[in-house]
Structures are given as structure tokens and as C-alpha cells.
Amino acid sequence: xxxxxLLSFFVVLISxxxxxxxxxxxxxIICFNMLQASAVLLFLNFVHSKEAVIxxxxxxxxxxxxxxxxxxxxxxxxxxxxxxxxxxxxxxSIKIFHYYGTLDWDELIKREG
Amino acid sequence: MEFIPVYIIFIPIIASMIVYLFNNKYISYLxxxxxxxxxxxxxxxxxxxxxxxxxxxYIGGWNKAIGIALKNDMLSLAFICLSIIIWWLILxxxxxxxxxxxxxxxxxLFLEGVFxxxxxxxxxxxxxVFVEATTIISAILxxxxxxxxxxxxxxxxxxxxxxxxxxxxxxxILVYIVVGTLNMDVISNTIILIKDTxxxxxAYIFMIxxxxxxxxxxxxxxxxxxxxxxxxxxxxxxxxGLLVKSGLYGFIRIxxxxxxxxxxxxxxxxxxxxxFSGVLFAISQKDIKQILAFHTxxxxxxxxxxxxxxxxNLYYGGLLHLFNHAFFKSLLxxxxxxxxxxxxxxxxxxxxxxxxxxxxxxxxxxxxILSITGAPLFNGFVSKSIIEYELKNSFIKVIMxxxxxxxxxxxxxxxxxxxxxxxxxxxxxxxxxxxxIFLLALxxxxxxxxxxxxxxxLLNIDLPYVCHLDIIKWVKYIVNLAIGYVIxxxxxxxxxxxxxxxxxxxxxxxxxxxxxxxxxxTMIIWSSILV
Amino acid sequence: xxxxxxxxxxxVVIMFAFWLAYLEIGELKNEYAKNYYxxxxxxETGSKNLVTAIYLDYRLFDSIFEAGILLLAVxxxxxMSKNDERR
Numbered sequence: 001x002x003x004x005x006l007l008s009f010f011v012v013l014i015s016x017x018x019x020x021x022x023x024x025x026x027x028x029i030i031c032f033n034m035l036q037a038s039a040v041l042l043f044l045n046f047v048h049s050k051e052a053v054i055x056x057x058x059x060x061x062x063x064x065x066x067x068x069x070x071x072x073x074x075x076x077x078x079x080x081x082x083x084x085x086x087x088x089x090x091x092x093s094i095k096i097f098h099y100y101g102t103l104d105w106d107e108l109i110k111r112e113g
Numbered sequence: 114m115e116f117i118p119v120y121i122i123f124i125p126i127i128a129s130m131i132v133y134l135f136n137n138k139y140i141s142y143l144x145x146x147x148x149x150x151x152x153x154x155x156x157x158x159x160x161x162x163x164x165x166x167x168x169x170x171y172i173g174g175w176n177k178a179i180g181i182a183l184k185n186d187m188l189s190l191a192f193i194c195l196s197i198i199i200w201w202l203i204l205x206x207x208x209x210x211x212x213x214x215x216x217x218x219x220x221x222l223f224l225e226g227v228f229x230x231x232x233x234x235x236x237x238x239x240x241x242v243f244v245e246a247t248t249i250i251s252a253i254l255x256x257x258x259x260x261x262x263x264x265x266x267x268x269x270x271x272x273x274x275x276x277x278x279x280x281x282x283x284x285x286i287l288v289y290i291v292v293g294t295l296n297m298d299v300i301s302n303t304i305i306l307i308k309d310t311x312x313x314x315x316a317y318i319f320m321i322x323x324x325x326x327x328x329x330x331x332x333x334x335x336x337x338x339x340x341x342x343x344x345x346x347x348x349x350x351x352x353x354g355l356l357v358k359s360g361l362y363g364f365i366r367i368x369x370x371x372x373x374x375x376x377x378x379x380x381x382x383x384x385x386x387x388x389f390s391g392v393l394f395a396i397s398q399k400d401i402k403q404i405l406a407f408h409t410x411x412x413x414x415x416x417x418x419x420x421x422x423x424x425x426n427l428y429y430g431g432l433l434h435l436f437n438h439a440f441f442k443s444l445l446x447x448x449x450x451x452x453x454x455x456x457x458x459x460x461x462x463x464x465x466x467x468x469x470x471x472x473x474x475x476x477x478x479x480x481x482i483l484s485i486t487g488a489p490l491f492n493g494f495v496s497k498s499i500i501e502y503e504l505k506n507s508f509i510k511v512i513m514x515x516x517x518x519x520x521x522x523x524x525x526x527x528x529x530x531x532x533x534x535x536x537x538x539x540x541x542x543x544x545x546x547x548x549x550i551f552l553l554a555l556x557x558x559x560x561x562x563x564x565x566x567x568x569x570x571l572l573n574i575d576l577p578y579v580c581h582l583d584i585i586k587w588v589k590y591i592v593n594l595a596i597g598y599v600i601x602x603x604x605x606x607x608x609x610x611x612x613x614x615x616x617x618x619x620x621x622x623x624x625x626x627x628x629x630x631x632x633x634x635t636m637i638i639w640s641s642i643l644v
Numbered sequence: 645x646x647x648x649x650x651x652x653x654x655x656v657v658i659m660f661a662f663w664l665a666y667l668e669i670g671e672l673k674n675e676y677a678k679n680y681y682x683x684x685x686x687x688e689t690g691s692k693n694l695v696t697a698i699y700l701d702y703r704l705f706d707s708i709f710e711a712g713i714l715l716l717a718v719x720x721x722x723x724m725s726k727n728d729e730r731r
Contacts, residue, residue: 005669010664012283019626020275020651028622029671032272041704043286046669048676055694057686062437066694068678070295071286072236073698077710078282080607081245085275091721092268100566109619110264111370126712133719172705179680181705216723223716227709242709242714248711290669293676311665339662361669607704627651637661 004035004045007066011038025093025103043078044101117158118183118430121151121193122230129222132215141343144218148201155197162190169235178294188432192232192362195439198556199354200225206447207347208488217257224250224351226545229560230567231359237285237295240363241278245328245449249273251356266343273336273625277326280633284319287312301370309381315518317371318580318636324367325632328360330417331386334410334621341396341406346450350511353409354443358435361416368423379639381422386512388414392520397528397615401449404528405442408485411517412438418514436490437484437560444481444553447546448474452531454539460526474547475532477554482529484557486522486594492561500587520595596632 013087017033047068056068097103100111128147132140136536143575170183185193204221224247231243237532238536252271256263289295290310292303292409307313327576341349391411416438451474458462468475484491486499497518504510560567620628681694689697699707 005666006663010659013659016630017625017651017655020323020623020630021648027286028272030588035276035279039282041114042283046286046657048289055681057692057694058706066678066682066721068675068696069681069698070677071117071289072695074706076695076699077238077242080225080710081242081713083250084713088717088720089268089272092252092271094265095259095264095724096261096268099264105621105623109621112262112265122726175702179677180702216719219719220716223712225710228711238703239706242706242713246709246713246716249716249720253716256724259724287665291672291674293674293678310672311661311667312672315661315665374711428665502685531661549657623647627647627654630651630654630658634657637657641661 002045002048005042008038008042008045012042023105025105026097028105029089029093032089033082033086036078036086039076040082041080043075047071080104114158115160116187117154118168118233119172120154122226124150124154124226125222125229126226129219129226132222133219133483134181137307140563141218144204144222146468147222148204151197152201155193155317159194162187168397171630177496178296178299180236181216181239182296182298183233184298186231189232191436192358193229194227195230195436196228196355198259199439199443202443202488202549202552203347203351203447203453205552206350206546208545209543217254220250220254224254228355228359232362235329236295236299237288237300240366241285242282242364244278244281244359245275247356247359248278251340251348255340255352257345257348258270260631263626266339269622270336270340273333273622274326274474274614276626276628277333279323279639280319280326281323283315284323287316287319288580294304297366297370299304302319304371308371313604314373314450314640317367317373318633318640320367321364321627322326322636324363325361325383326360326629327357328364329387329410329413330632331383331414332632333405333625334387334391335625338406338412341409342400346453349406349450350443350446353406353446354439357413358439360415361435367421368569370421374423375643376639377421377423379636381418381510383413384417384419384421385517386414387411387417388517388597389513389520392524393519394519394615397612399462399616400459401453401459401464401528401531402446404461404524405449408521408552409438409442411456411521411637412442415514415517419496425498425503427503429497430503433499433564434493434496437496437557438555438628439562440556441481441484441493444557445478445485447553448481451543451546456536456538461531464531464536465534466538468532469535470538470540471547473549477547477550479529479532480554480557482525484561486525486590487518487643489583490561492509492557492564493565494586495561519593519597519600522593523601526594526601527598628633 012035015031015035018034019028020026022031029109034060049065049067052067057065076088093103096108102108102111124147128143130144166186168185171177172181172183174180207217227243227246227250229241231247233245234240248271252267255270256267279604285295288300288304291307291310292300294300294303304313326333341353344352388411391409391414395404395407395411398407412434416431416435418432419427421431422428451471452464452467453459455470458464467478480491484493489494497514501511504514516563681698685694685697686692691697691700691701
């Protein structure tokens with residue numbers, strides 16, 4: 001019974017609140033990146049417990065209590081995907097600034113033309 | 114024969130990489146070669162699957178619950194058929210204007226490989242990887258023209274869909290904790306025992322919301338009009354025809370795993386609101402591509418009204434409408450792209466005389482318009498009448514369906530004013546574009562008339578109650594057309610203030626995220642009240 | 645201001661629903677995959693590091709497409725940052 005699971009989900013909800021409230025494009029991208037990172041944290045906390053050891057077989061004893069290795073492998077992929085999307089989104093925001101001259105969501109609606 | 118699912122994923126990807134490496138005009142014919150190869154490989158596989166029913170392939174030979182599996186059944190087979198056909202036609206469409214540096218072909222063929230992988234996978238995390246790859250490629254293809262409007266639309270699309278897919282990840286870990294595996298078949302067998310617990314309900318809600326973002330359901334569809342209106346014409350046809358269906362495909366698969374039956378009414382209501390708001394916005398728009406993009410939303414609403422009951426003839430009606438919609442929406446988008454290319458303006462009120470300039474293409478577009486409004490003898494009629502027949506027990510639902518049909522007719526009366534009149538724009542003829550539009554119109558007519566063998570061949574159902582020569586249906590269609598024309602002339606053409614306000618409604622990114630949270634909130638309230 | 649109030653109410657409800665789900669984790673935990681990796685991970689793949697065994701052996705198909713996503717992101721950024729001088 002981990003209290004860390006609830007705290008990680010709380011960080012997810014804070015990122016969602018940030019996405020609803022932020023007025024700058026860069027803040028939205030930062031909130032999105034935080035959402036990805038806290039989803040990774042949530043994944044890893046679900047299978048963690050204090051008396052478990054890392055899933056590396058240093059000797060041939062198989063009676064130890066190990067942490068589940070599957071979410072860790074999945075999260076390697078998810079971190080890479082999150083980084084790729086953040087890089088692409090930052091490139092798009094550079095181009096938006098180049099064309100419109102502003103980085104504010106409300107200003108962009110006014111200047112759409 | 115056994116490894117064909119893997120071949121049809123990797124052949125387009127490798128061809129795309131070779132085309133990108135050698136920037137040569139003759140190497141780019143490799144795209145045609147790879148497409149022909151896929152078609153040749155797929156045909157014996159189709160016959161093989163018809164005998165056996167289900168084909169599973171464990172990649173690497175590992176245990177079923179531990180490794181990744183690819184599974185093909187009749188549903189995914191029909192989708193693969195549809196996607197290969199549509200990719201062929203769009204390849205023919207832009208073949209003479211292959212962009213000089215061949216990057217367009219690279220992204221296009223890669224998207225085909227990834228999409229064919231998405232349709233066959235049987236593993237939840239693999240599905241996530243494929244959906245994210247589809248999102249990234251679509252975002253890059255939307256901004257291909259690099260003007261300001263496209264970049265804004267593509268950015269909004271990328272960010273919003275990625276936020277939606279993170280909810281899928283959260284649902285995934287909740288499922289994994291209680292089941293212990295990630296294979297879709299094993300999960301659906303194991304989860305029957307623990308279906309009433311809160312964890313499984315929360316997992317279902319999160320995953321369905323993610324699929325709802327991808328498939329443009331009612332509160333979260335705001336990315337679709339901007340993205341489909343800003344993309345180049347062939348990409349708009351591809352997005353509207355196929356990539357928005359990947360969300361519906363995920364919705365069907367997740368519904369088959371979890372099998373919660375008390376959400377059926379909820380999805381019927383969501384489908385109705387989607388369809389209604391789609392036509393409401395479509396009536397007020399003036400840009401050709403925006404009208405068609407809002408129509409995609411409303412047709413998806415009709416499909417969702419059909420798919421909400423997960424079995425029976427209503428489900429098959431929704432599925433058939435999904436396939437029909439791919440054909441006629443691609444037809445209309447490709448035609449609109451041709452028109453915009455020659456006329457250089459996008460507003461419906463300024464384009465005139467299409468019938469005199471492009472006689473053949475106008476006929477094909479009129480075929481498309483008749484299909485989408487549900488005229489008899491075309492394929493829209495078949496699927497709409499199946500849905501209407503199955504709902505005949507409940508009077509309110511029939512009224513809802515008829516309102517949506519009427520709205521569709523009104524907006525296409527508005528769309529068809531481009532055919533009349535004269536215009537003095539010099540045009541060039543493109544044989545290949547007209548040819549691909551002709552093939553799409555042919556498919557519409559064929560499916561409309563030969564629905565019985567197709568339905569019994571692919572889906573094993575028979576439809577005795579759909580009749581093209583029923584006088585009542587003809588009369589009803591003509592009456593609908595007349596009412597639509599009258600309403601259009603009196604109300605819409607004057608362009609009242611209310612319509613102007615609807616046209617200029619812009620929902621910002623923050624409000625869309627709020628709508629996403631509201632969607633989750635509504636599903637939580639619905640599931641806790643009704644159980 | 646109204647947007648923030650709505651958002652906070654909805655987030656509180658979602659947190660409450662998640663807390664209700666969290667209370668049931670203890671009795672419903674299923675460890676089939678973990679026991680499989682512990683028993684047979686080493687003899688089937690030959691690697692002592694179980695995370696690597698999963699990432700590069702049992703789930704190689706995911707890793708190929710993750711590399712593909714990196715390729716796409718890099719190509720997309722290269723394509724976008726090129727300035728068209730012809731305009």
C-alpha cells in the first residue's frame with residue numbers, strides 16, 4: 001500500500017490543471033512534458049515496494065523478491081516517445097513565432113487573419 | 114504464408130527509406146513497386162483467412178502471454194482491404210506532382226506501414242506505440258505546405274492527441290496490475306471474474322477517453338476541423354478517410370476486451386451530440402474544406418450511434434457506414450482539392466461553374482454527394498437504412514436520426530451551388546486525378562448495389578430488408594431534399610447574425626483540455642449512478 | 645476564473661475516483677508475468693539483466709518502432725527547419 005501512487009497521480013492532475021490554465025505556448029509544452037514524466041513515475045510506483053530488490057540476477061538464487069521488470073522496459077519506450085514529441089512541438093512553436101510574432105494562445109486567435 | 118502480416122508492415126517502411134536515401138526520380142517508382150507487391154501478397158492471404166477464421170502469429174515464438182502477438186480476424190481483414198485500396202487511390206492522385214525532394218513519399222509510405230501494423234496488433238502497449246507513430250507522421254504531413262495556418266493546426270493536433278494518449282497509458286497500468294499480462298485475448302478471458310471492481314472501471318474509462326480523443330467524439334473533436342481544413346488535399350482525404358477510423362477501431366477492440374454493457378446508452382447519446390453539433394457547424398461554414406471536415410464529425414457520430422450496441426445488426430450497420438464513409442469522404446476531399454488547385458479560392462460563394470469546366474469530375478462528385486445524403490441506389494442508403502431499421506422500436510431515436518439526415522442534406526445543398534453558373538478560369542486537365550476520383554465513385558456505386566454478396570462474404574450477415582426500389586424511401590428522400598432546399602433558401606442564405614457567430618466560434622486549447630476533463634467526469638458520474 | 649473553478653471541481657472528483665480504485669490494489673494484484681520472468685528469463689534469453697531481456701528479446705517489436713519514431717522526429721525537424729528560398 002504505497003502512498004506514492006496517490007502522490008504521483010496528484011502530480012498528473014497538477015499537469016492537467018496547468019494545461020487548462022496556461023496562456024503561453026511554451027508553458028503548455030512544459031506542462032505536457034511534466035504530464036509524460038509523471039505518468040512514467042506513476043507506472044514505476046505501482047510495482048515498487050520497500051523490501052524488493054532490483055531485477056538483476058547477480059547469482060542464481062530465485063527466491064528473492066524482485067521488482068517487476070516489465071513496466072521499466074515499457075517506460076524506456078514511453079520516455080523516448082515523449083522526448084520525440086516534445087522536440088517536435090518545440091520546433092513547431094519556433095515556426096509559429098516566426099510567422100505570427102507572438103507566443104500567446106489568445107493573441108494567436110486574434111491575429112489569425 | 115505465415116509471416117505475411119509482418120511482410121505487409123515492413124515492405125512500405127523499407128521502400129520509403131530507400132526512396133528517401135536516393136533522391137532520384139527513377140528510384141521513386143519504388144513506391145509503386147512496393148504497393149503492387151503488397152497487393153500481390155495480400156490476395157492469397159485473404160483466401161487463407163477466409164477458411165481459417167483467425168490467424169495468430171507470435172513474434173519471436175515466445176509464450177502467448179509474454180511476447181507480442183499479431184492477430185487477424187475478419188474485422189481487421191476488412192480494414193486492411195480498405196486501407197490498401199485507399200492508399201492506392203491517393204498514390205495515383207498525387208503521382209504527377211511528387212514533390213521534388215521526395216520527403217512526401219517517405220512520410221506517406223511510412224504511414225502506410227505503421228497503420229497496417231496498428232490494425233493487426235494484439236498487444237496493448239504495441240497499439241500505443243503505433244498510435245503515437247501515426248500521430249507524429251500525421252502532424253508532419255499536415256504542416257507540409259508550411260504556411261501559418263497549417264502550422265497552427267498541426268501543432269494543436271499533435272499536442273492534443275498526445276495528451277489524450279497519456280490517459281491510455283494510465284489505463285494500461287491499471288489493467289496490468291490486476292491481470293498480469295498485456296495480451297488482448299488473455300485479458301479478455303481473465304477480466305470476466307473481476308469486472309465489477311473499481312480498478313477495472315477506471316481503466317476502461319481512461320482507455321475509452323483516449324480513443325475518444327483520437328476518434329473525435331463530442332466534447333473533444335476540436336482538433337479535427339482545423340487539421341483537416343489546413344492539410345493538403347490528398348492528406349485531408351487520407352486523414353478523414355482512414356486515420357480517424359483508427360480511433361473507432363481502438364474503441365471496438367477495447368469494447369470487445371472489457372464488455373461493459375451499461376455504457377451503450379451513453380455512447381448513443383454521445384454519438385447523437387457529435388452528429389448534431391457537426392451538422393450545426395457545417396451549415397454555417399463557407400470554406401469548402403471546413404464544410405467537409407465538419408461533415409466527417411457528424412458521420413462519425415452516426416457510426417457511433419450504430420456501434421454503441423456492441424453486437425447485432427445495429428453494430429453491423431455502423432461498421433458498414435464506417436467503410437462507406439471512407440469512400441465517399443475521400444472522393445469529396447480529392448474533388449475539392451482539384452477545384453481549389455485550379456480556382457485558387459476556397460469559399461463556396463465565390464466558386465462557380467464547376468460543371469462546365471470539369472464535366473466528368475462533377476458527375477463523380479455528384480455521385481459522392483448523393484451517397485453521403487443517403488439517396489437510394491448508392492451506398493450511403495444501405496448503411497443508413499440498416500441503422501434506421503434497427504432503431505424503429507424507439508421513436509425518439511428515429512427522430513434524432515432524421516434530424517441529422519436533414520442537416521446533412523441542407524449543408525450539401527449549400528455545397529452544390531458551386532456547380533452552377535459560369536466562370537472564366539483557365540484550367541489544366543489532369544488525367545490521373547480524374548481517374549482516381551472515378552475509381553472511388555465506381556466503388557460507391559458497386560457497394561451500393563451489390564451489398565448483399567459483400568456483406569455475406571465479409572461479415573456473414575444477410576440484409577433482406579434493405580430495398581432500393583421501395584417507393585416510400587424514394588418519396589421520403591425527395592421530400593427531405595425539398596424541405597432542405599426550402600430551409601436553406603429561407604434561413605441559411607440570408608446569413609443571419611446567429612450563423613455568423615457560430616461560424617466564428619473558436620475554441621482555444623485550454624478549453625479543449627477542459628472538455629477532455631469534463632468527458633472523464635461525465636463517464637465517472639454515469640458509471641457510479643447507474644450501478 | 646470560472647474555468648479554474650470547473651477544472652478544480654472536476655480534478656477533485658477524478659482524484660476521489662482514483663482513490664477508490666487505489667484501495668483495492670492490495671487484494672487484486674496478479675503477478676503472473678513477474679514470476680515468469682524470474683523463473684525462465686535467464687534460461688530463455690541468456691541475459692542476467694531482466695529489463696534488457698524484456699526490452700531486446702521479448703518485446704523487440706516495440707523497440708524497432710520506437711527507433712522508427714526517433715527517425716521520424718529527426719526527419720520532421722530537419723524538414724521543418726529548412727528555409728525555402730524560392731518564396
